[in-house]
Amino acid sequence: MNSTFCAQVAEQAVHWLIESQDETFDAAQQQAFERWLAADSEHQRAWSHIQQVNQRLRGVASPVVHATLQAPPSPARRRALKALLLVGMASAAGLGLQQHTALPGLMADYRSPVGQRRRMTLGDGSELQLNTRSAADVRFDGQQRLVRLFEGELQLQVAKDPRPLLLRSAEGVLRLDQGRFNVRQFSGFSLVSVFDGSASVAGHALLAGQQARFAGSGWQAIAPLQRNVGAWVDGMLVASQMRLADFLDELGRYRHGQLGCSEQVADLRISGSYPLDDSERILQMLEVALPVRVRRFTRYWVTVESWTS
Numbered sequence: 001m002n003s004t005f006c007a008q009v010a011e012q013a014v015h016w017l018i019e020s021q022d023e024t025f026d027a028a029q030q031q032a033f034e035r036w037l038a039a040d041s042e043h044q045r046a047w048s049h050i051q052q053v054n055q056r057l058r059g060v061a062s063p064v065v066h067a068t069l070q071a072p073p074s075p076a077r078r079r080a081l082k083a084l085l086l087v088g089m090a091s092a093a094g095l096g097l098q099q100h101t102a103l104p105g106l107m108a109d110y111r112s113p114v115g116q117r118r119r120m121t122l123g124d125g126s127e128l129q130l131n132t133r134s135a136a137d138v139r140f141d142g143q144q145r146l147v148r149l150f151e152g153e154l155q156l157q158v159a160k161d162p163r164p165l166l167l168r169s170a171e172g173v174l175r176l177d178q179g180r181f182n183v184r185q186f187s188g189f190s191l192v193s194v195f196d197g198s199a200s201v202a203g204h205a206l207l208a209g210q211q212a213r214f215a216g217s218g219w220q221a222i223a224p225l226q227r228n229v230g231a232w233v234d235g236m237l238v239a240s241q242m243r244l245a246d247f248l249d250e251l252g253r254y255r256h257g258q259l260g261c262s263e264q265v266a267d268l269r270i271s272g273s274y275p276l277d278d279s280e281r282i283l284q285m286l287e288v289a290l291p292v293r294v295r296r297f298t299r300y301w302v303t304v305e306s307w308t309s
Contacts (some may be wrong), residue, residue: 257300
């Protein structure tokens with residue numbers, strides 16, 4: 001039996017386990033949970049696994065684990081319990097999440113949670129920005145500068161320095177010259193966008209105004225830089241004739257829980273610039289711009305449907 005599942009499903013399973021243990025868990029939430037469970041066999045496998053992990057944690061003789069499990073209900077306890085469960089899901093003794101799990105993000109130098117962005121200045125004067133649900137390490141020494149992207153998306157303004165700056169993603173290592181770059185980690189490839197300067201791999205350069213997939217052996221599908229790349233830095237989601245299903249996938253990166261749409265409306269097209277810090281407002285705007293309605297089963301389970309449904 002295949003026991004791997006993606007990090008998003010793992011997080012959803014952890015969310016439902018924590019919610020179900022809360023005294024305020026009501027009938028509406030129970031129905032939403034049951035819909036989630038029935039929606040996909042992967043959800044059922046993840047739920048079975050998270051229950052096993054929860055039982056295993058209760059048998060661990062660790063003061064940290066014991067204190068977390070026995071602590072009074074609070075936001076801090078929920079965060080700590082979520083971290084423990086995700087680590088348990090990802091551990092070798094646990095159940096082997098696919099490569100891009102929450103575990104590296106929990107251990108990274110810099111992290112940004114769901115729906116938030118983070119900006120920091122590095123020791124060489126370079127500026128690093130992390131998008132939602134992203135994690136990166138920074139390692140500088142006398143010979144080189146190394147930034148490692150574990151998951152998510154970053155934008156890097158590289159300062160001038162005699163040491164090379166290397167960026168490592170799941171696919172390999174890129175060399176970034178002085179300039180500004182956006183790198184997003186997908187499953188199986190990284191999308192590299194060059195605003196200024198150049199990025200190179202194996203001696204082949206990607207120049208300013210270009211973007212391409214990086215899949216280990218070199219550049220693939222080199223194309224002009226899309227204007228929506230990097231808009232997240234300014235807190236915007238930019239769409240140009242984007243499928244509604246793809247738009248909601250992007251918006252879903254900035255929200256907790258499940259956001260999707262029915263097949264009836266998946267191919268509707270949407271354009272415009274939308275403020276990422278208010279995803280509820282974006283959903284309201286969809287009902288004005290398109291023939292759709294937004295159904296909220298819970299705040300963590302939202303579906304966009306045809307208004308004739």
